[in-house]
Amino acid sequence: MEHRPTVFLVDDDLAVRDALRLLMESVSLPVQAYATAQEFLDTYDPSLPGCLVLDVRLPGMSGLELQEELNARKIYLPVIIITGHGDVPMAVRAMKAGAFDFLEKPFNDQELLDRIHQAIRRDLRRREREAQRDLIAARVALLTPREREVLNMTVAGKTNQMIAEELHISRKTLDIHRSKIMEKMQAQGVADLIRLALLVEGADCCRRSSA
Amino acid sequence: MSGDFLPALINAPETTRPCPVRRPGPEDEPAAAERGDGLLRPSEQEFRLLVEGIDCVFWIISTDLDQVFYISPAYEKVWGRSCQSLYEQPRSWLEAVHPDDVRQVEEAIRAARQQRSANQGDLVYRILRSDGTLRWIRARAFLVPGEQGARDCFIGLAEDITDRKQMEEALRLKDRALECSATGIAFASPDGLLTYVNQSALRMWGYADSREMLGRPCAAFWHDPAKAARVSEQLRRHGSWTGELVARRKDGSCFPVELSANLVTDAAGEPVCMMASCIDVTARKQAEERLQHLQAQLAHVDRLATMGELASGLAHELNQPLTAIATYTRAAVRLLRAGTGDPGQLLQALEQAARQAERAGEVVHRLRRFVARAEPHRSLLDLNELVREALLLSEYDLRDGGVHVQLDLREPLPPVEGDRIQLEQVILNLIRNAVEAMADTPPGQRNLTIITGPTGQGTVEVAVCDAGCGLTVEMVQRLFQPFQTTKPQGMGLGLAISRSIIQAHGGWMWARPNPERGATFSFALPIAGGTSNHGAPADRLPR
Numbered sequence: 001m002e003h004r005p006t007v008f009l010v011d012d013d014l015a016v017r018d019a020l021r022l023l024m025e026s027v028s029l030p031v032q033a034y035a036t037a038q039e040f041l042d043t044y045d046p047s048l049p050g051c052l053v054l055d056v057r058l059p060g061m062s063g064l065e066l067q068e069e070l071n072a073r074k075i076y077l078p079v080i081i082i083t084g085h086g087d088v089p090m091a092v093r094a095m096k097a098g099a100f101d102f103l104e105k106p107f108n109d110q111e112l113l114d115r116i117h118q119a120i121r122r123d124l125r126r127r128e129r130e131a132q133r134d135l136i137a138a139r140v141a142l143l144t145p146r147e148r149e150v151l152n153m154t155v156a157g158k159t160n161q162m163i164a165e166e167l168h169i170s171r172k173t174l175d176i177h178r179s180k181i182m183e184k185m186q187a188q189g190v191a192d193l194i195r196l197a198l199l200v201e202g203a204d205c206c207r208r209s210s211a
Numbered sequence: 212m213s214g215d216f217l218p219a220l221i222n223a224p225e226t227t228r229p230c231p232v233r234r235p236g237p238e239d240e241p242a243a244a245e246r247g248d249g250l251l252r253p254s255e256q257e258f259r260l261l262v263e264g265i266d267c268v269f270w271i272i273s274t275d276l277d278q279v280f281y282i283s284p285a286y287e288k289v290w291g292r293s294c295q296s297l298y299e300q301p302r303s304w305l306e307a308v309h310p311d312d313v314r315q316v317e318e319a320i321r322a323a324r325q326q327r328s329a330n331q332g333d334l335v336y337r338i339l340r341s342d343g344t345l346r347w348i349r350a351r352a353f354l355v356p357g358e359q360g361a362r363d364c365f366i367g368l369a370e371d372i373t374d375r376k377q378m379e380e381a382l383r384l385k386d387r388a389l390e391c392s393a394t395g396i397a398f399a400s401p402d403g404l405l406t407y408v409n410q411s412a413l414r415m416w417g418y419a420d421s422r423e424m425l426g427r428p429c430a431a432f433w434h435d436p437a438k439a440a441r442v443s444e445q446l447r448r449h450g451s452w453t454g455e456l457v458a459r460r461k462d463g464s465c466f467p468v469e470l471s472a473n474l475v476t477d478a479a480g481e482p483v484c485m486m487a488s489c490i491d492v493t494a495r496k497q498a499e500e501r502l503q504h505l506q507a508q509l510a511h512v513d514r515l516a517t518m519g520e521l522a523s524g525l526a527h528e529l530n531q532p533l534t535a536i537a538t539y540t541r542a543a544v545r546l547l548r549a550g551t552g553d554p555g556q557l558l559q560a561l562e563q564a565a566r567q568a569e570r571a572g573e574v575v576h577r578l579r580r581f582v583a584r585a586e587p588h589r590s591l592l593d594l595n596e597l598v599r600e601a602l603l604l605s606e607y608d609l610r611d612g613g614v615h616v617q618l619d620l621r622e623p624l625p626p627v628e629g630d631r632i633q634l635e636q637v638i639l640n641l642i643r644n645a646v647e648a649m650a651d652t653p654p655g656q657r658n659l660t661i662i663t664g665p666t667g668q669g670t671v672e673v674a675v676c677d678a679g680c681g682l683t684v685e686m687v688q689r690l691f692q693p694f695q696t697t698k699p700q701g702m703g704l705g706l707a708i709s710r711s712i713i714q715a716h717g718g719w720m721w722a723r724p725n726p727e728r729g730a731t732f733s734f735a736l737p738i739a740g741g742t743s744n745h746g747a748p749a750d751r752l753p754r
Contacts, residue, residue, distance in 0.1 A: 012610075013531045015567050019538035022560055026545035026552070057527070059610060060654065084530030106534040109541035 005120040006050035008077070009033040010040050010066070012058050016105075020053065023109055029116070037066035046075045049127055051100065051119035053112075056083040056090060064090070067097045076126060078119035082107065136200045142184045150177045154190070155197045268369040273362050274324050274354065276302055280364060289348070289371045291340035309345070312336035323354055323365070335372070347376040395468075395489035398475075399429050401482040403443055415468075415491050417460035429485075434459045442472070446485060450474045455492070467492045506711050510633050513708045517639065528574045528607050532567040539564040577604060591626040591739050592634065594663055594673055601638040602661075605646070612646045614657045621664035627671055628739040629716045637712050637720075640705040641675040641732045648679025648729065656728075666735060670718065674733040682724040709734075 007024050009031060011017045017033045024031035030050075034040040037058055052070075056063035067079055078100035083090070091102045100119045103112060143151065146167075153163045164174045187193035262269035262283045268290070269283040279301045282294045290307055297303055308316050319334050334350045352367030389396055395412030399405050408416075408424050416432060418424055424432070433439035434457035445452045451473040458468045472487040543560040546552025598620060602609070609616060627634075642659070649657045660676040713720045718736035725731055 013535070015535035015563060015570075016531055016538070018563065019535040019542065019560075019567075022556070023538050023542040023545070026542040026549070057611060059613060082534075084527040084534070105530045106537045109538060109545075 003048055004030050005124060006030040006032055006048060007116055007120075008040060008044065008050060008052045010035075010037055010052065010058065010063070011055040011082070012036065013055070016055075023113070024116075027113060037061035037063065037069075041066065041069060044075075044077075046073075046077075049120070049123050051078040051080060051116055051123060053080050053082060053116065056081055056094070064093055064097065067094065067099065071097060076123075078123050080112070080115055080119055082112075133200055136185075136196050139185050139196075140200060143181060147177050147181050147184070150174065151181055151185075151193070151197060154178075155194055155201070266371065269367075270369070271364055271366045272301065273364050274320075275362075276305070276320070278362070289346060289369065290338060291342060291344075307338040307340065309337035309339050320365075323352065345373075346371055347373045392488075395491070397429075397487045397489070399485045399487070401447075401474075401484065403429050403485070405429055405432075406484065412489060415460075415466070415489065416458065417462055417464075423461070429487075432458060434465045442470070443485070446472050446474055447482070458489070467496050503715060506708075506715060507633070510636060510708055510712055513640070513705060514632070514636050517636070517643070517705070525574065525578055525607065529571055532571040532574070535567040536564045536571070539567070588630055589628055590631065592629055592631055593624055593626055594634070594638075594671055594736070595620045595622065595624050597631065597635045597638055598661055598663060598673065601635055601642055604635075604639055605642045608643060608646050609659070612649065612657065613654045614646055614649060614659050617658060617660045619660065619662040624663055625665055625671055625738040627716070627736040629736065633712045634716070634736075637709040637734065638673065638675075640709045641673075644705065644732065645675055645677035645679065645729075648677050651680060652678055652729075665738070670735040670737050672733055672735045674731050676725060676729065676731040678725075678729040681728065682722060682730045687722055687724075706732075 007029050009017060009020055009024075011020065011033075012035050014035075017035065021031050021033050034043075037054075038061055040052075041061075054063045054066060058066075061069070063081060063083075067081075070077065070079070079094075079098070081091075081094045081099050081102045082105055083102070084105040094102055100122070101115045103115065140148070140151075149167065150163060153166070158166075160171065160174060164171050167174075181187075182189075182193060185193055185196055187196055263285075265283075266285055266288075267283075268285045269281070270286070271280040271282075272278065273280070279297050282297050284294060286292070286294050286297065286304075290304060292303065292307070305313070305316065316334065316336050332351075334352075336348055336350070338346050338348055340346060348369050349372045350367060350369040352365045355364050355366050357363045390409050392409055393411055395415045396407075396409045397405060397412050398407035405425050405427055408418075408421050413419070413421055413424070416424065429443065430436040430439040439456065442452050442454075442456065451471075453471045454469075456468050456470050457465050459465055469490045469492045470487060471489075472485060474482050475484050475486050477483050539560045543552070543557050543564075546557060546560075598618070602616065608614075642661075645659050649659070656678055658678045660674075662672075662674045662676070664672060666672050710720045713734045713736065716736055718734055720732070720734040722730055722732045
């Protein structure tokens with residue numbers, strides 16, 4: 001792992017910020033603390049894994065506004081909202097905006113740490129999925145237009161005969177395309193090929209081939 | 212009056228026309244001499260000079276009223292009819308008598324005739340002149356028996372007393388007005404002894420008869436005779452005095468009086484008497500007290516309402532230190548359990564936790580002081596201190612609203628006298644009003660400026676300037692009326708109550724739009740112990 005998952009903390013109250021930092025340190029979690037939402041936005045590197053513990057009421061940009069800004073920037077860091085002011089409309093808004101959880105101050109430390117660990121795990125899984133998808137997308141990029149057509153029709157469940165007839169090619173030529181595809185995609189068989197293709201489906205190969 | 216004189220006199224109209232008034236001159240003498248009345252002539256002349264020179268009407272008339280022997284020229288002036296008309300119609304004078312008085316006049320004449328003597332006293336009656344004016348007449352007559360076959364006659368005087376009557380009437384009216392006035396009125400001699408009290412004054416002081424009061428020194432009727440003496444002294448020296456005094460009733464009970472007294476002088480400027488008018492202000496005082504009580508209650512209600520609105524903010528204020536305490540101590544426990552924490556780190560965590568506990572305690576303390584149902588209590592106050600305290604209470608609102616506060620507080624500020632809680636509430640209301648007004652102002656421009664300073668006119672001013680939506684002329688007019696609000700949650704009482712609190716402290720409050728953006732709400736209060744022109748001291752005794 002290149003970077004240890006970090007807890008990013010935004011709270012304008014110095015004491016709360018300091019206490020939370022100590023709590024993270026007591027369980028050996030790396031922590032970065034900020035007093036304002038802007039400060040965090042200005043310094044955060046989206047490639048860093050972890051989660052964001054965010055106070056709702058902040059001077060300047062509020063917690064909910066930061067959440068919206070992160071969504072707009074396609075930063076999917078899990079957000080745990082902490083608030084001393086847990087009214088229902090605010091909780092609904094936070095959850096709709098994709099918050100991982102919503103905790104009311106003062107909270108139980110174990111509960112917060114549990115949620116932080118869960119959030120970090122989810123972030124790591126997401127990043128892993130994305131890394132894999134990027135890898136497969138890179139393999140798909142190696143295919144020729146014809147090979148992509150063949151792959152798409154295979155994923156769509158068409159038989160070899162149907163594909164050969166539709167593309168007006170011989171079975172032999174089809175076999176050559178197929179073996180090239182298997183090689184480039186590093187697939188262990190047709191079933192594996194379809195699994196890999198489906199991982200990036202929607203994101204890349206199908207749309208690009210129909211364009 | 213001799214018997215010789217009378218017939219000559221009675222016959223006079225047959226030879227001379229007495230009207231219009233004519234002064235007997237030398238040309239009369241030959242005529243009189245021809246009649247051989249030389250003895251009487253000087254007397255008649257003197258008589259004519261007398262009766263025709265006075266304003267009274269002199270007349271001689273037969274007792275049956277059928278013949279006028281003589282009527283003096285004044286008749287024309289008083290009755291408005293010619294003397295000639297009376298000679299021709301001897302009863303015509305009676306026609307002029309006011310219908311209501313005719314009976315009385317005829318009765319008097321009949322009585323005099325029957326008794327063959329003069330009527331007993333003056334007869335007062337009214338006549339209506341042909342020009343419509345009314346005249347008051349006082350008449351006196353004597354019956355003169357006719358001698359040597361001559362007829363009995365009345366001889367008399369009639370005087371026009373209309374002016375005197377009117378004056379008397381006006382005086383009587385004034386007298387009645389004084390007596391019946393709802394204001395207690397009293398006169399005293401220059402040396403301070405009571406000479407007159409009207410009904411109201413009697414009633415106010417609880418006496419049944421004015422004789423119980425008259426002749427006694429004025430000072431005896433006041434709660435503090437020394438103070439009353441000072442008022443009298445002031446009155447003698449400056450001619451007038453106005454103010455409030457506590458009066459003492461007959462039964463010893465006291466009541467507040469608004470007294471306005473002045474010295475009455477004669478034409479030479481010498482004091483003739485002292486006059487005082489008194490109004491019992493018990494009811495007004497009670498109403499004022501009730502109003503003050505009500506206002507205090509209202510202020511408390513406003514405070515509770517504010518409290519409710521501030522509650523969520525204060526809960527947050529409490530949550531912050533509580534969260535910090537819980538987290539510090541939990542972290543410390545974890546470090547201890549794991550055996551990984553160094554003592555310095557643990558010590559710092561615990562110290563921080565303790566400090567946060569104190570912070571929470573301060574919030575609770577502030578909260579309790581804020582809701583305390585304290586009776587209005589006046590003390591010397593530093594408005595700067597109240598501004599800072601109100602800002603602490605509004606801290607959450609200000610932070611939540613993204614408001615930047617700027618202070619321009621003059622130090623040291625002269626103290627004002629007032630109720631700490633109420634005045635703090637006013638400042639709090641103004642701050643909250645400013646924050647709410649700036650809800651739609653772009654975040655970077657939400658500036659709140661609070662300025663304090665002496666005005667140079669015996670007052671201290673506090674101004675709260677916002678950069679909010681401002682004020683229209685219409686809004687300024689209705690701003691301080693109750694239930695005027697643009698806020699969905701508010702009752703619209705805050706500003707109305709604030710203003711009534713400031714007024715109860717002898718000050719005033721106003722608002723105006725700022726030249727660039729927003730509005731400024733200000734109030735001014737008299738400096739404690741100062742000589743403000745605007746205060747309303749109840750007692751204006753000289754110092």
